[in-house]
Amino acid sequence: MYGNLKRGEDTEQMGVIDWANWNAGRFPELKLLFHIPNGGKRDIKEAARFKAMGVKPGVPDLCLPVPMNGFAGLYIEMKYDKNKPTEKQKEWIRALKEQGYKVIICYSSIDATQELEKYLQGKRTILYDPDFDPAIRQQKDRAKERQEDR
Numbered sequence: 001m002y003g004n005l006k007r008g009e010d011t012e013q014m015g016v017i018d019w020a021n022w023n024a025g026r027f028p029e030l031k032l033l034f035h036i037p038n039g040g041k042r043d044i045k046e047a048a049r050f051k052a053m054g055v056k057p058g059v060p061d062l063c064l065p066v067p068m069n070g071f072a073g074l075y076i077e078m079k080y081d082k083n084k085p086t087e088k089q090k091e092w093i094r095a096l097k098e099q100g101y102k103v104i105i106c107y108s109s110i111d112a113t114q115e116l117e118k119y120l121q122g123k124r125t126i127l128y129d130p131d132f133d134p135a136i137r138q139q140k141d142r143a144k145e146r147q148e149d150r
Helices: 011-025 028-031 044-052 089-099 109-118 134-149
Strands: 062-064 074-078 102-106
Touching: 011 028, 011 074, 011 109, 028 044, 028 062, 028 109, 044 074, 074 089, 074 109, 089 102
Parallel strands: 074 102
Antiparallel strands: 062 074
8 A cells, every 4th residue: 555665653654644534524523633743864954944943852643633522632642563652752642631632642553543533423622712703703893993993
């Protein structure tokens, strides 16, 4: 499926993304699933540029910014074989959980897709944003019109 790529964390993650693309009709929220490109080998110049752009070591691999089941969203750290999370990854996992995110470590694409499916079949968490409240938006529009009339 992925040519000559050796099976590992990358190919497992590609499997998750393939599954998400195929299942976006069933779960439209999967269109929001994205990879956080903070891993990989880089030369010193590129690593410095990425650091200046805000890349931080240890951030989980995948993010689904969809509030469900009382969580603010879902992060997935992909591992393969006997790999374990690094200390930086453990710090991020702990910090994200403290902020109300569900964070899971998956060792295969099957594990990750089963977790995604289970997460998305749960109950939607409603987070209130006044910008999406029609009454508040209408009040703001009226106030803006009054300012412009002056």
